[in-house]
Amino acid sequence: xxxxxxxxxxxxxxxxxxxxxxxxxxxxxxxxxxxxxxxxxxxxxxxxxxxxxxxxxxxxxxxxxxxxxxxxxxxxxxxxxxxxxxxxxxxxxxxxxxxxxxxxxxxxxxxxxxxxxxxxxxxxxxxxxxxxxxxxxxxxxxxxxxxxxxxxxxxxxxxxxxxxxxxxxxxxxxxxxxxxxxxxxxxxxxxxxxxxxxxxxxxxxxxxxxxxxxxxxxxxxxxxxxxxxxxxxxxxxxxxxxxxxxxxxxxxxxxxxxxxxxxxxxxxxxxxxxxxxxxxxxxxxxxxxxxxxxxxxxxxxxxxxxxxxxxxxxxxx
Amino acid sequence: xxxxxxxxxxxxxxxxxxxxxxxxxxxxxxxxxxxxxxxxxxxxxxxxxxxxxxxxxxxxxxxxxxxxxxxxxxxxxxxxxxxxxxxxxxxxxxxxxxxxxxxxxxxxxxxxxxxxxxxxxxxxxxxxxxxxxxxxxxxxxxxxxxxxxxxxxxxxxxxxxxxxxxxxxxxxxxxxxxxxxxxxxxxxxxxxxxxxxxxxxxxxxxxxxxxxxxxxxxxxxxxxxxxxxxxxxxxxxxxxxxxxxxxxxxxxxxxxxxxxxxxxxxxxxxxxxxxxxxxxxxxxxxxxxxxxxxxxxxx
Numbered sequence: 001x002x003x004x005x006x007x008x009x010x011x012x013x014x015x016x017x018x019x020x021x022x023x024x025x026x027x028x029x030x031x032x033x034x035x036x037x038x039x040x041x042x043x044x045x046x047x048x049x050x051x052x053x054x055x056x057x058x059x060x061x062x063x064x065x066x067x068x069x070x071x072x073x074x075x076x077x078x079x080x081x082x083x084x085x086x087x088x089x090x091x092x093x094x095x096x097x098x099x100x101x102x103x104x105x106x107x108x109x110x111x112x113x114x115x116x117x118x119x120x121x122x123x124x125x126x127x128x129x130x131x132x133x134x135x136x137x138x139x140x141x142x143x144x145x146x147x148x149x150x151x152x153x154x155x156x157x158x159x160x161x162x163x164x165x166x167x168x169x170x171x172x173x174x175x176x177x178x179x180x181x182x183x184x185x186x187x188x189x190x191x192x193x194x195x196x197x198x199x200x201x202x203x204x205x206x207x208x209x210x211x212x213x214x215x216x217x218x219x220x221x222x223x224x225x226x227x228x229x230x231x232x233x234x235x236x237x238x239x240x241x242x243x244x245x246x247x248x249x250x251x252x253x254x255x256x257x258x259x260x261x262x263x264x265x266x267x268x269x270x271x272x273x274x275x276x277x278x279x280x281x282x283x284x285x286x287x288x289x290x291x292x293x294x295x296x297x298x299x300x301x302x303x304x305x306x307x308x309x310x311x312x313x314x315x316x317x
Numbered sequence: 318x319x320x321x322x323x324x325x326x327x328x329x330x331x332x333x334x335x336x337x338x339x340x341x342x343x344x345x346x347x348x349x350x351x352x353x354x355x356x357x358x359x360x361x362x363x364x365x366x367x368x369x370x371x372x373x374x375x376x377x378x379x380x381x382x383x384x385x386x387x388x389x390x391x392x393x394x395x396x397x398x399x400x401x402x403x404x405x406x407x408x409x410x411x412x413x414x415x416x417x418x419x420x421x422x423x424x425x426x427x428x429x430x431x432x433x434x435x436x437x438x439x440x441x442x443x444x445x446x447x448x449x450x451x452x453x454x455x456x457x458x459x460x461x462x463x464x465x466x467x468x469x470x471x472x473x474x475x476x477x478x479x480x481x482x483x484x485x486x487x488x489x490x491x492x493x494x495x496x497x498x499x500x501x502x503x504x505x506x507x508x509x510x511x512x513x514x515x516x517x518x519x520x521x522x523x524x525x526x527x528x529x530x531x532x533x534x535x536x537x538x539x540x541x542x543x544x545x546x547x548x549x550x551x552x553x554x555x556x557x558x559x560x561x562x563x564x565x566x567x568x569x570x571x572x573x574x575x576x577x578x579x580x581x582x583x584x585x586x587x588x589x590x591x592x593x594x595x596x597x598x599x600x601x602x603x604x605x606x607x608x609x610x611x612x613x614x615x616x
Contacts, residue, residue, distance in 0.1 A: 041418070041421075042425065044418065045418055045419060045425075045426065045429050046425075046429065048415070048418070048429070048433070049428070049429035049430075049432040049433055050432065052490070053432050053433045053435065053436060053490070053494070054432045054435070056447050056448065056451055056490075057435075057436075057447060059447075059450075059451065059458065060446075060447045060450060060451075063450065071456070072456075075453075075455075075456035075457070075458075076456070076457070076458040076461050117339060117340035117343070118340065120336045120337065120339070120340060121336070121337050121340035121341060121344075123336060124321070124332075124333035124336045124337055125337070127319060127321070128319050129319065129320065129321045129333040130333060140344075143344075143348065143349055143352065145599075146349070146352035146353065146595070147352055147355045147356065147591050147592055147594070147595035148352070148355070148551070148591055148594070148595070149348075149350070149351025149352040149353075149354065149355050150351070150574075150577070150591070151351075151355060151358060151573075151577045151584050151587050151588050151591060152350065152351040152352075152354035152355055152357075152358055152588070153347065153351040154365075154577070154578075154584075155354075155358070155365070155584065156346075156347075156350070156351060156354075158367070171347075172347050174343070175340070175342075175343025175344065175346065175347050175348075176343070176344070176347040176348050192319070195322050195323070196322045198323075199322035199323045200322075203323075204323065204324075205321075205323040205324060205332050205336065208323065209336075230438055233440070234438075234439065234440035234441070234442075235440075236440060236441055236442050236554050236557075236558070237553075237554050237557075237574070240578070241578055252440045252441075252442040252443075253442075255440075255442045255443070255446065256442050256558060259442075259445075259446050259449070259558075264456075266450055266453070266456060269446060269450065270450060273442075273443055273446045273447060276440065276442065276443055277439050277440075277443045280438055280439055280440075280443075281439075283438075284435060284438050288431050289427075289431075291434075291438065292430065292431055292434050292498065
């Protein structure tokens, strides 16, 4: 199987080679040698991508089709009697159906609320409607450098009866502020004249935000929505700390326990793991280019901000 | 300062405040307050059991950590430093190597880059379970390979010397695609004429890399090293899934988690550890930024 994929990958390079001027080719060391080097690189890249980065997940996927006895007889080989039983077993034993719904709730609702409230927070600051908008903005950014507050958050959650409750968890995650201020720069790109025109026409503030500002911010909101969704879906620590009832767990928390409870029944664990990973894998396949580029761009952009802000701070002292 | 154009002359002044009120209060309650309260709780003796009092005790947690519990604290600090240094250096070296290899046009390379990037989109629960399967000392393929090479057995994640390097390797496996992408962005920012000039001067491949690519990649290196170090310092979820912090893999973050939410909960002591980690982050982050910026200027 790997051979054919490599061939297909090589075929990509095909059309470029003959387009060369034949006279120049004589000057090159040798066409064969060049092609060999080219395909050598292709092969190396393929081997790295497939056998180092993809193989562990493919291996996990294969294990999930084994019967338990089949696994014990030949733990590392390919499944001998193939079975789909593990998926339905894991689904019912691990209660992944309910957890999947929980995860979806924990991912979709906070992201929606965070993004909407984020716009409401960012807009007045970005427009400079406060006397010290810039100070406020820097303050928000630097609060991100403060110590992690997991322990006080836990104490607070218990005091406010938000501990071990779905609405409580949603409230904490929705309001804890991640991403609030990222929109400030983006909103500055929306011309101020629009505000004044809308206000003159008698458009109310809330309607203005929902009808004019949010549609204008679609690209930024989409990026944050996707990364927010993936981040919330994957979160393990906060559910571990805040949710003790099994019925409230998201899939990651469920998988963590499932893994502990079914030690050594690897086909079952593999099936459970695959179930948990599948929605994210699907999202990745659909939005692969967007995600890969988003991270590269976001990282480069984000740290520019961070390093610059930190450098400015250093200068100020 | 400009004025809000919305609302009537009476409501105009309040609209900006109303707009930021809900997210602002939420952030104060669940963002800023917990962060600052960590400092306060680090000076208390509070077990966290419901009904127990919060006793202020000055620096008791700090003195406790640096004297009686030094035998636990020092290994955690040491492990953190090894973990951060090892992952930062190796992940950057691997990310750079991958970037040099994969920075090519063509669909096949896009596909390879996507595959290399993929691991980090999964939860640590998924990645941890996957590697626990592969590194299973009885049934895992790693055991097969180990037996084939060394003709002996190993406990892998249950081995006191191997566990930490293995956890680091999984961490690097998960995130080197990220480093690769930042380096690729850096490589694409290097103007072509520089390479042409170097080629005209007859520079060989290694010299081009050493004297052209590497210095011009300095901004990407700064971002990458800083991000990797900061991300790794705070990381403990992956270690929790892989080893639970046993076999010499307990970093400061995991020690904090264990102290606060483990079987013998001590929230005050845990808060102190969070503050120590914060201090370590400040020192390492500040030091790195200073060194990396100086290096950028020198190059």
